[in-house]
Amino acid sequence: MLSVQGESLVGRLVNVTGDHEVVEGAVAGEASIKGQVVGWAPEEQHCMVRSFGGALLRVQSASLAEMEEEFDVLWPEGDNLRLLGKEVAECLAKKMHCLVQTFASYEVGSQAMEMARKRLGWRRFPKELEPSYLGQNAQGKILWLPADDPRREVRSPLESCDRLLSKLASGLYVECQDTLSFLPDGRSDALLWLPPKSQKEEEANLRQQERLGEEHVRDGQIEGHIDFVQSRKVCALYQVAGSANVVLHSAEGVPVHVALRRGQVLLFRHDLSTFSHEGSKDSFAMLTWIFSTGYAAEVQQLAGIIGKEADVASGVISGPLSPVNPLTGKTVSVMSADCMLAGNGVSPEEYWQMLVMGTDGCRHLSPVRWDPEAYFEPDKDIAFGKYYSNHGGFVVEEYILGFDAAFFGFTDEQASMLDPIQRNTLEVGYSTLLKAGWNRKRLGSANIGVYIGNCGTDWSGMKPIIPSELPSVSAEMMAFRLSAMSAHSTSTRLSYTFGMTGPISTSDTACSSSLVATGEAHNAIRQLDPGQKNITSSSGNTEHALAIGTNGLLGPFSWIGLCGPKMLSAKGRCFTFDYGADGFGRGEGTSGIFMQVTHEEPTERLAIFCGTNINQDGRSASMTAPHGPSQQECIRASLREANVTPADIRVAELHGTGTALGDPIEVGALRGVMKDRKVPIMKTSAKSNLAHGEANAGMAGLVKCVLMLNHHSVSPNVHFYCLNPHVDMNGYPCQISGELLDLGSNTGYAGVSSFGFGGTNARADIWAKAQTGFRKVRQVDLNMIENVTVRCPKCLGSMEWKSSDAVPSRLPKPTGQGRRLAHCVRESDNYDFCSHCYDGSYLFGQPTPEDPMPAGTAYIKGSWTAFSEFEEMKVEEGAFTFQVRLGETRLERFYIAMQKKEEQAIFPWHASGARGVRVKGPCAWETGHYFVVDGRDDEWPEGSLVKIKAWVEQRLNERKVSWEMLREEGGPREMPSFSHSYQVVGSLTQMKLIPMKAVRGLRNVFEYTTRLGLQSLETFHFMRDYDRTQVIYPARHLPRSSTVPVRGPDAGGTESFFAISGRQGDRLLLRLEVSDAHVTVSASQSSGTRTWHSQEGRMRKRFFVAGSSWDRRIAMDQDADHPDRYFAQVMVVSRTCAEEFQILLDEDPNRAIFPEAPRSTSGGSMVMGPESGKSDKKFLITGYPGTTFEICLDLQSENKWKTVTWRKLAEEAPKAIAF
Incomplete structure (x- = not known):
């Protein structure tokens, strides 16, 4: 019987046990029909039942019985x-x-x-x-x-x-x-x-069933x-x-x-x-x-396919392969570009169309800018105190003068006073950043350097303050006017408006200003070798830079000044390389590029910076006369840095102002460097289209080079009819064309030169792929690469992308037959881990084993002797063994080498060197890859005797290295005898490593005495054995309180310093004591002593969640039962229903935990760190605003994909979210 009757039956699950009428469909004839009541007819007192077999039945309620659910949904x-x-x-x-x-x-x-x-x-x-x-x-x-x-x-x-x-x-x-x-x-x-x-x-x-073959x-x-x-x-x-x-x-x-x-x-x-x-x-x-297939979509980046491999896989069949620094594996990439130029070149796309069509971007001066009557005299010979050239490369006035003041945070009054090139710099700068993926929200506190070339304008002369109006001008507006009209405020304005914290610089070297700024930006973020320090700011190393050139023709006064020595062309154009060259035409505009250090092969990359150089003529014929030898040396130096030969350069973007003196000298200088070649070099100059952009000239040429390589074409020179007779081209393979030319390859190098009339020369060389047209390179085809590898999420060793077959320490010689296809089928369907970590059987095929271990003696080198010597290992029961005592830090690192040869080293595949990391070798040692014995986590005291063992497993010839503490009755019987050294470095030492003195009679206590300098705040941290991976530092940079714990020694604190302040000349005594992994740092001066201490055990680590929308960093709670697990609850507050985050150790962005793939979901990618976090690689939580998630950090997770996971908590009553 049913517990309810009538209309309350609707929605109930029932068994039809009696008579019924089939209204629709058919029933299968079972004794009991099951279904759901979908309607009730009160007049007839019957129900409508939809059976699970799709039939509609009319049934009296007496013929129904309640049904128990036999399903979930x-x-x-x-x-x-x-x-x-x-x-x-x-x-x-x-x-x-x-x-x-x-x-x-x-x-x-x-x-x-x-x-x-x-x-x-x-x-x-x-x-x-x-x-x-x-x-x-x-x-x-x-x-x-x-x-x-x-x-x-x-x-x-x-x-x-x-x-x-x-x-x-x-x-x-x-x-x-x-x-x-x-x-x-x-x-x-x-x-x-x-x-x-x-x-x-x-x-x-x-x-008939097949078997695999x-x-x-x-x-x-x-x-x-x-x-x-x-x-x-x-x-x-x-x-x-x-x-x-x-x-x-x-x-x-x-x-x-x-x-x-x-x-x-x-x-x-x-x-x-x-x-x-x-x-x-x-x-x-x-x-x-x-x-x-989310992870597979990222495989190009995650598999480490960069440089030449990526070029081959993308179908580069002609042209040079991409240049990657062989020491660092990094490149400086141009990620985006934007411009606002004459000829309606108000975007790279419009600019390219203008160049391709051979457009003359110059026009007559518009009276909107100023009344020319009082300043213009067309007769060049009598134009004293006036200008005779009234044509130029003018940007359309609506772009120069139009401005969205509210978007950039200005009032209309402020915007009217702001120099137009400051406005244009804001517009072009933000557009360039936005194209590279940096919206206004991301830019806040972003460590991006801003480098601008700017020579100033006539704006202040065109916007004078009339004395009678002074009483009506507020003090605030008078202060604003100073920065609104100064050239040096342009870069400052851009960083201030968007909250960027990286270094800034404004260059004024006349015509070469923007290319000088570009060279400074490139030098600030590149690294030539792994140990080289980057230019740093308060936010740490700078790996992103925005370079901009800007110039505006906003008043007649500079025109008059340039017409006095007859420097300008009467026709207001640059007749580059042409017989009719009579001076240069003036141009204006703003253009910029965004560059960043890249570790992979980003699909958004436009070009690679190969080399830049800046030099000065010195004392030449005159300060304004071009100097050929200095120009040659500038070009050669850039090519040396780029590691390319002059013959590799296919396109030369010349300074090419169109002057009778300058063009022949520049062509001669370039000839002296580029003449030995088999393929002609193509010469071009954007000034023939845009006139001389002055401070923006070099940047406009650089953007043009990027566009030419991306379109595998060289744009025509305008106004080129007859070669200047002073330009010597005999025996010089060179082409100056008046039409569009095909570059003839998928890739190429281009160089741009810019020479200031004060003698400052600048050069930049770039490489890029064709990204459009019939020579366009395709997306990376992984089948073109023989070994496509990713990291095993368990042992962190390399494994083949598809088959998860462990990659041997020494790769076999390439066969040239494309990617090696998967050849093994596992019984358990588990391909998450490599073949060394998989312990099941195979249904087909067998994984590739390591090569047999070579005969010989094994030697070990470790931090217990500051890596000063190899020590012979003993042979016990078929394994190499060595015993060592833990030092004062209870942290030791080591690697092994056969016959003391570092090209036959045995070391961990991953630099973390922790237990469980796969062993690699014998092969060439990889710098920084050490096995790490961390007695701090295992509570092994100082002096503990540790036995290190290395052997070969019979299965797959797998190398194994392990270590254990040997128990000694009564504790350690002796302490290590080796004396380690400690050094101090910081502003106190002018960033030089200064050795500390060991205190006589005290073990592992060191002191350094100095006097405070001119700065009110001095910084310092310590280093062990001159090793940058053994730094002792505070958990928080520049700690105000002595409660901030000491961290290290490790590689995470290179950007964290202790701070001390006091009077100039005050005596300062720094004292460092390291005993049983406890570190004590004290700083004594006349005003008192400050002391910092380290924390021991697994409780010493503190992690914080740093999110995109949360106004503070959220501390994670440590699990009392599992101290390697940390939890934090977060709430989605963004209107986009998404939150991005990283996990920071000690709230330090330089010690971030982040996913290998950007915007990774829970458990959706390999987890990296703690290390310097890449700003574009964050975890992604999605949910409606008000939804709460619990984030879990499991440092001991067997699967490194599962190191960071999260789950949605049970929904409670809806929470109101304020926007």
Whole structure:
């Protein structure tokens, strides 16, 4: 009997036990029909019931009985897919499987099975692959259906069943990222699965079943199978007809039994569990899988494919390969560019169109700027105190004078006073930054250097303050006027407006100003060798820089000054290289580039900075006369830095002002450097289009070079009709063209020169790929690269991208046959870890072993002797062993070498060197890769005797290195005898390493005495054994309190310093004591002594969550039972429903934990750090505003993908979020 009657029955699940009338569809004839009450008719006192077989029944309430739920989710009324997806996702998150009851028609299911039986092409999977799709001990045959198009009308029962799976998948897509922590990437085609009709048919199917062979390796079938296994996340098993018993096996080992009836869909996490399916004789099932390939999309960057490998993989068949610093593996890349130039070149795209068409961007002076009547005299010979040239490269006035004051935070009154080139710099600068991915929000406190070339304008003369108006001008506006009209405020204005904290510089070297600024920016962020320090700011190393050139023609006074010595062309143009060169035309505009240090091959990169140089003529013929030898040396120096030969340069963007004296000298200087070549160099100059942009000239030429290489074309020179007779081209392979030329290659080098009339010369050389047109390089094709590797998330060693086969220490010689395809199939379907970490068996193939260990003696070198000598290891039971006592820091590092040869070193694959990291070698030692014995975490006291053991496992010839403390009765019997040294460095020592003196009679106590200098604040930290990876520093930079703990020695504190203040000349005594890993730092002066102490044990680390929208950094709580786990709760507050974050050790951005792939979801990428965090690599949480998540940091996670995870907490009452 039912507990309720009447209208309250609607929505109830019921069994139909008595008489009923079929209104729609058909029933299967079971003794008990199950369904849901969907309506109530009070007049007739009967219910409308929708059966699970799709029929609509009219039933008296007396013929109904309550039904117990035998499923997890009921298909919602009206196909509410959003609700369906939410309920299924929550169920999957809770117990990894979900049984969905549908209302699919049994009749349609039977018809679908009959249609399926009539289809051709049924087969079985190869024996080794079948369990990955159909589970263990599967029987029957399979057939793939064509892809379902949800926009197409259903035309058959089989398509109706496939469409049901499409609806279910689309509802689940929305919830995957938030609830299941993966990004969905569509679903597979439907797989039909029919059992055999008889044992005889099953035996026939088995006889026809394939076995894997080498042909399956060659045709990529094994690799396709591994792709499937690595991408599948959720399997949807739809029992269309018949029934089945399904058993799910998870990692916990507790099997889950599910009775699957027709019309039901079982969804389960196929990436976390396996299954078996035993169907009835009339069983007919349909399967599909929801995929996630988020990590594979990042493989180009994550696999470390940079430089030449990336060029080959992207189809570079002509032209030089990309230059990468062989020592650092880094490049300085041009990530974006923007401009506001004459000829309507108000963007790089418009600029290129103007160049391609050979446009003359010069025009007549507009009277909007000033009244020319009082200043213009067309006769050059009598134009005393006036100008005779009234044409120039003018930017359209609406761009020069138009300005969105409110966006940049100015009042209309302030904007009217602001120098237009300051306005243009703000506009072009922000546009350039925005194209590189830096919006206004990200720019706040961003460590970006700003370098501007600016010679000033006539603006102050055009905006004088009339004495009679002085009383009406506020003091605030008078102060603003000083900065609004000064050239030096331009870079300051840009950084201040957007809150950037990097270094700034303004260059005024006349015509070479912008290229000088570019050279300064390049020098500030590049590194020529790994140990070189970057230019630093208060935010640490600068790896991003914005370089801008700007110039404005805003008044007549500078025109008059240049016309006096007859420097300007009467026609107001630059006739570069031409017989009619009579001086230069003036131009204006603003252009800029954004550059950054890149560690990978960014797809957004426009070009690579190869070399820059700046020099001075010195005392030449006159201060304004060009000096050929100095120009040559500037060009040669840039090429030396770029490590390219002059013959590699295909395009030369010349200064080319169009003067009778300057052009021949510049061409001669370039000839002296570039003449030995087989392919002609193409010479061009943007000044022929734009006139002489003065402070912006070099930057306009640099942007033009980037555009030419990106379009594999050289734009024509304008106004070139007859070669200047003073330009000597005899025997010099050179081409000056008046039409568009094809560069003839996929890549190329271009150089731009800029020479100031005061004698300051600047040069920049760049490399770029063609990004459009018929020579355009394609996206990286990984099949072109023989070894595509990623890191194993367990042992951190390299493994092949697809097969997860561990890469041997010494790679085999390239075969030139493209990428090595996957050749092994694992029994357990687990390809997360490399073959060294996988302990299961193989169904096909065997992984590549390491080479046999060479014979010889092993030697060890460690920090216990400051890496001063190799020491011989003993041989015990087939292993090399060595015993050492822990020093005062209880932290030791070492590596091993056969026969004392560093090219036969044994060391960890990853620089962390912790336990569990795979061992590499014997091969060439990689700088900084040490095994690390950390007695602090294991509570091993100073002087503990540690035994180091190295041996070879028989399986795969795997190298192993381990260490353990040997227990001594009563504790350590002796202390290490080696005396380590300590040094102090900071502003106190002018950043030089100064050795500290050991205090006589005290062990491991050191002192340094000095006097305070002129600065009110002096900084310092310490270094052990002159080793930059053993720094002792405060947990917080410039600590105000002595409660801030001491950290180190490690490599994380290079940017953190202690601080002390006092009177000039005051005596200062620094004292450092290191005992049993406890570090005490004291600073004594006349005003008193400040002392800092370290913290010991696993409680010494503090982590903070630094997010994009949270106004403060959130401290993480340490788990008392598991001290290597930390938790923090955060709330989504952004209107974008997304929060980006990194985890900082001690709130220090230089010790950040971040994902290898930008915007990684929970467990969606390898976790890096603590190290200097890349600002573009952050974790991404998505959810509605007010949703709370718990972030977990597990430092001992076996899988480094799972080091940082998060989960959504149970929803409470909605919270009001203020925007």
